[in-house]
Amino acid sequence: MSDRRDFLKSSGFLVLSIGAVSLADLEALQAGGPYPDPDFRQLDSWIVIREDNTATFYVGKTDLGQGTGTAFRQIMSDELDFAYDRTTVIMGNTDVTVDQGGSGGSDALQTDGWPMRRVAAEGRRVLLEMAAAQFAVPVSQLTVSDGVIAVKGDPSKTITYGRLIGGRKFNVALTGRNADETTGVAKLKAVQDMKNVGQSPQRYDIPPKVDGTNKWAVDVKLPGMLHARNVKPPVAGAQLVSIDESSVRGIPGFVKVVSKGNYVAVVCEREEQAIRAARQLKVNWQKPATAPFPSSENLHKYMRSATPTISLPPVAVGNIDTGLAGAARVVTAEYDVPFQGHTSIGPAHAMADPSNGQMTIYSNDMKSYGMRNGVAQFLKMPRDRVRVIWMDGPQGYGRTAADDAGFEAAYLANELGRPVRVQWMRDEETAWDTKGPAYTFTMRGGLDAQGNLVALDYDARGCDHNHLGYNEAGTVLIAQLAGLRQEKPNTGGASTPNDMYAVPNRRMAAHVVSLPLVWETPLRTGNLRDPNGPQTTFASESFIDELAAAAKADPVAFRMKLLMGSTADDTGFKRARSIAVLKAVAEKYGWDPRPSPKPLGSGDILTGRGVSYAFRNQTVVAQIAEVEVNRKTGKVWVKRFVCAHDCGLVINPEALRRTVEGGMLHSLSRSLYEEVTFDTEKVTSVDWRSHPTLTHLDAPAQIDVVIVNGDPNPNRPDLPHYGAGETVCKTTIAAVANAIHDATGVRLRRMPFREARVLAALKAAKV
Amino acid sequence: MANITLNVNGKTHTVDVEPSTPLLYILRNDLDVHGPRFGCGLGQCGACTVIIKGETVRSCVTPVSSVRGAEITTLEGLSTNGVLHPVQQAWIDEQVPQCGFCQNGQIMTAKVLLDKNPNPTDAEIRQGMASTLCRCMTYYRIQAAIKRAAKVTA
Ligand code: FES
Ligand code: FES
Numbered sequence: 001m002s003d004r005r006d007f008l009k010s011s012g013f014l015v016l017s018i019g020a021v022s023l024a025d026l027e028a029l030q031a032g033g034p035y036p037d038p039d040f041r042q043l044d045s046w047i048v049i050r051e052d053n054t055a056t057f058y059v060g061k062t063d064l065g066q067g068t069g070t071a072f073r074q075i076m077s078d079e080l081d082f083a084y085d086r087t088t089v090i091m092g093n094t095d096v097t098v099d100q101g102g103s104g105g106s107d108a109l110q111t112d113g114w115p116m117r118r119v120a121a122e123g124r125r126v127l128l129e130m131a132a133a134q135f136a137v138p139v140s141q142l143t144v145s146d147g148v149i150a151v152k153g154d155p156s157k158t159i160t161y162g163r164l165i166g167g168r169k170f171n172v173a174l175t176g177r178n179a180d181e182t183t184g185v186a187k188l189k190a191v192q193d194m195k196n197v198g199q200s201p202q203r204y205d206i207p208p209k210v211d212g213t214n215k216w217a218v219d220v221k222l223p224g225m226l227h228a229r230n231v232k233p234p235v236a237g238a239q240l241v242s243i244d245e246s247s248v249r250g251i252p253g254f255v256k257v258v259s260k261g262n263y264v265a266v267v268c269e270r271e272e273q274a275i276r277a278a279r280q281l282k283v284n285w286q287k288p289a290t291a292p293f294p295s296s297e298n299l300h301k302y303m304r305s306a307t308p309t310i311s312l313p314p315v316a317v318g319n320i321d322t323g324l325a326g327a328a329r330v331v332t333a334e335y336d337v338p339f340q341g342h343t344s345i346g347p348a349h350a351m352a353d354p355s356n357g358q359m360t361i362y363s364n365d366m367k368s369y370g371m372r373n374g375v376a377q378f379l380k381m382p383r384d385r386v387r388v389i390w391m392d393g394p395q396g397y398g399r400t401a402a403d404d405a406g407f408e409a410a411y412l413a414n415e416l417g418r419p420v421r422v423q424w425m426r427d428e429e430t431a432w433d434t435k436g437p438a439y440t441f442t443m444r445g446g447l448d449a450q451g452n453l454v455a456l457d458y459d460a461r462g463c464d465h466n467h468l469g470y471n472e473a474g475t476v477l478i479a480q481l482a483g484l485r486q487e488k489p490n491t492g493g494a495s496t497p498n499d500m501y502a503v504p505n506r507r508m509a510a511h512v513v514s515l516p517l518v519w520e521t522p523l524r525t526g527n528l529r530d531p532n533g534p535q536t537t538f539a540s541e542s543f544i545d546e547l548a549a550a551a552k553a554d555p556v557a558f559r560m561k562l563l564m565g566s567t568a569d570d571t572g573f574k575r576a577r578s579i580a581v582l583k584a585v586a587e588k589y590g591w592d593p594r595p596s597p598k599p600l601g602s603g604d605i606l607t608g609r610g611v612s613y614a615f616r617n618q619t620v621v622a623q624i625a626e627v628e629v630n631r632k633t634g635k636v637w638v639k640r641f642v643c644a645h646d647c648g649l650v651i652n653p654e655a656l657r658r659t660v661e662g663g664m665l666h667s668l669s670r671s672l673y674e675e676v677t678f679d680t681e682k683v684t685s686v687d688w689r690s691h692p693t694l695t696h697l698d699a700p701a702q703i704d705v706v707i708v709n710g711d712p713n714p715n716r717p718d719l720p721h722y723g724a725g726e727t728v729c730k731t732t733i734a735a736v737a738n739a740i741h742d743a744t745g746v747r748l749r750r751m752p753f754r755e756a757r758v759l760a761a762l763k764a765a766k767v
Numbered sequence: 768m769a770n771i772t773l774n775v776n777g778k779t780h781t782v783d784v785e786p787s788t789p790l791l792y793i794l795r796n797d798l799d800v801h802g803p804r805f806g807c808g809l810g811q812c813g814a815c816t817v818i819i820k821g822e823t824v825r826s827c828v829t830p831v832s833s834v835r836g837a838e839i840t841t842l843e844g845l846s847t848n849g850v851l852h853p854v855q856q857a858w859i860d861e862q863v864p865q866c867g868f869c870q871n872g873q874i875m876t877a878k879v880l881l882d883k884n885p886n887p888t889d890a891e892i893r894q895g896m897a898s899t900l901c902r903c904m905t906y907y908r909i910q911a912a913i914k915r916a917a918k919v920t921a
Binding site: 064065066202203205206207209210211212213214215216218219221252270271272273275343344345346347392393394395396423425426654655658659661662665666668669687688689693694695696697698699700701703 | 768784785788789792795796799801802804805806807808809811812814841842843845846851855858859862863864865866867868869870871874889892893894896897898899900901902903904905906907908909910
């Protein structure tokens with residue numbers, strides 16, 4: 001146990017806070033340091049048990065509102081044999097929790113669930129040995145339940161964990177090359193022996209979020225703090241020529257204009273003063289000589305004609321050219337996906353405190369460890385002088401992986417020698433947050449005379465050159481604007497479909513294209529909730545539907561045949577589980593087999609249903625959307641979603657359901673509304689009017705989430721827990737597009753399906 | 768600057784601030800009332816919602832000088848004697864929030880909706896909540912929670 005931990009403990013921090021930092025403790029937190037990394041090879045870094053028989057688990061992940069903190073408490077309580085409601089968890093604070101990377105990739109349970117189970121199991125083993133010594137009996141003579149150890153057959157001999165270890169250290173060394181591999185010598189429990197797993201205790205973070213007592217990163221207030229606002233270039237790629245500081249000097253509370261390169265911020269004593277100063281500051285910018293990007297209307301034309309910066313080696317089965325040449329019928333289609341933003345409900349923000357020659361950042365950064373390392377590098381400070389206190393914040397589903405405000409606050413606090421809070425404004429966030437890459441797709445498919453799919457060609461272009469979605473000192477936005485960036489752009493990536501379809505001749509090719517302006521652009525790409533999957537699956541699963549329609553086959557049956565024909569498999573049994581979710585979703589929905597589209601209905605409201613399927617890592621989902629399309633207005637309403645979801649062992653079914661519902665509706669918003677629009681100088685979608693989002697009016701009347709365990713050996717004692725936060729984001733868009741096609745006979749190949757676009761398509765097709 | 772007296776959750780405060788300052792910043796920064804949050808500053812999202820005279824008010828676009836003396840209720844003021852308002856309880860029972868950042872606006876707007884219309888239809892709920900945004904898209908659960916609360920309050 002580090003001195004730091006002892007200090008926090010004596011300050012009452014460990015007892016008071018559950019999951020996030022209590023504001024009363026912030027002042028105490030300002031002292032102390034340096035902050036060495038908690039040692040993952042010490043059991044004490046992971047579990048603390050107190051005399052009163054309560055325990056706190058230390059987890060180096062961040063819970064962004066999907067309930068991973070609750071889930072960690074459940075699985076760790078089970079392995080430790082401890083009462084769930086006597087546990088708390090502390091997450092993501094760089095100086096007290098082991099670096100497990102924070103959040104990303106839906107890997108909390110899939111990856112980090114294992115070391116957390118192993119350290120808890122090791123804790124149980126050690127405690128049993130201590131009790132065995134105390135009672136002078138072999139461990140096999142002991143039973144344990146809810147943190148109370150008893151000698152079999154002798155009810156007078158019991159002792160609690162708290163009595164055995166409370167207030168003292170385990171001093172037990174663990175092994176493993178890295179935090180993921182951390183292990184003791186204890187064996188894990190069989191799934192069948194876990195009591196909390198599979199239950200749905202309510203999320204501990206919800207009551208404080210509902211009664212107003214939660215302490216968010218936006219709430220942190222420190223003595224002597226200042227408020228900062230950024231002033232962004234009005235045109236992408238503009239160069240700063242001069243600043244007229246006299247334009248703001250008269251504002252009460254004005255402290256300073258800070259500028260470096262093209263980075264400009266104003267700092268004031270009060271928040272409203274900083275907002276006013278940022279609006280009022282006169283800055284002379286020089287526009288770039290050439291346009292930074294085509295307009296959003298011309299984006300896809302540009303992308304299709306651009307020379308790729310890289311082309312990934314195609315994935316090939318059979319021979320696509322002979323496959324297509326031999327087909328009885330060839331279908332082709334092009335799909336386009338715009339840039340889509342994270343557009344978090346709360347713009348970027350952070351507080352940085354430079355007291356005591358350290359830098360403490362209070363932040364909702366999902367990757368707090370990355371920010372700690374990045375800021376240390378950016379400010380050229382030793383790592384152990386920088387720490388990030390992770391706190392709750394508005395979820396951006398990948399936005400805070402590149403936590404601009406944290407770096408900016410640290411930079412400004414360092415400049416001013418006082419705590420500084422940075423808060424982005426709405427227009428700034430919507431225009432300048434990281435973006436999910438735009439895509440174009442060209443698809444070709446060949447059917448034989450019997451309607452079997454014999455050739456499938458996928459060619460994708462992702463506008464993802466210089467992917468900047470991380471807390472890197474060389475790429476975070478302030479580094480770019482301030483002229484402190486790395487020299488070379490990152491190569492970025494583009495992805496291919498994730499399905500288990502067997503097609504004898506198949507090629508999947510993906511290319512990365514670049515816009516003219518690579519740096520200092522509001523169109524920088526980052527990781528938006530399953531970074532490429534929604535785009536890729538929109539195209540691939542829409543196209544499978546087009547092929548099914550061409551073959552006059554039922555869309556579920558068409559997919560099932562492709563899955564049944566496959567022989568490919570892996571240790572995750574993805575094929576078996578793909579078949580299971582597709583069956584489950586059709587059954588739950590009450591799917592009646594028939595080809596799409598259905599005969600065009602009469603009346604203003606046309607109804608239809610569409611299916612889609614994909615996997616992400618080891619998680620497999622199938623989804624059905626039922627839509628109503630208003631043929632007079634083009635308005636689309638998803639009346640019902642059904643999702644069959646297999647992520648292996650489910651820790652907390654109710655939390656999982658809500659995560660899946662949220663993921664579906666997030667992608668529904670991307671399906672129907674979201675698009676980053678821009679002219680050839682700047683982003684023009686800057687608020688909730690110019691960048692519409694899903695609202696209460698769009699909520700489906702019914703959502704069914706069917707939890708499936710399609711493992712060929714469903715009762716295996718080692719059933720793995722896979723990730724759950726993102727897979728369903730893949731399937732939603734195609735399910736909606738396929739349902740619109742079923743209802744209207746019209747195929748939408750360009751997202752989003754806003755009313756005007758749908759109406760124009762219906763008119764063009766004379767629907 | 769001017770002295771302005773505010774009545775928030777039954778307590779009186781006097782602050783010396785620029786009268787045009789949005790109420791939101793006074794609540795958060797001067798009075799340490801953190802239920803209302805900054806989401807847009809434009810009156811478009813609802814994250815900053817407070818209740819004044821039985822109506823939802825978006826504090827980010829409300830000059831503090833315009834609410835002198837008015838009784839302002841925030842999320843912190845919804846419970847009575849430590850008992851949560853039925854809307855808040857329904858939010859917990861239904862496990863509504865994901866990140867929770869927008870939920871101040873959702874809860875406050877739902878409370879006013881139910882005060883005015885204790886038995887809203889599905890369409891009335893959708894309409895009444897339409898301009899309160901959630902980027903975690905918890906709308907489906909919010910609507911379920913409102914129906915749950917309506918059963919308790921009706
Ligand atoms: S913050 Fe006031 S409406 Fe958005
Ligand atoms: S719960 Fe996250 S924005 Fe609504």
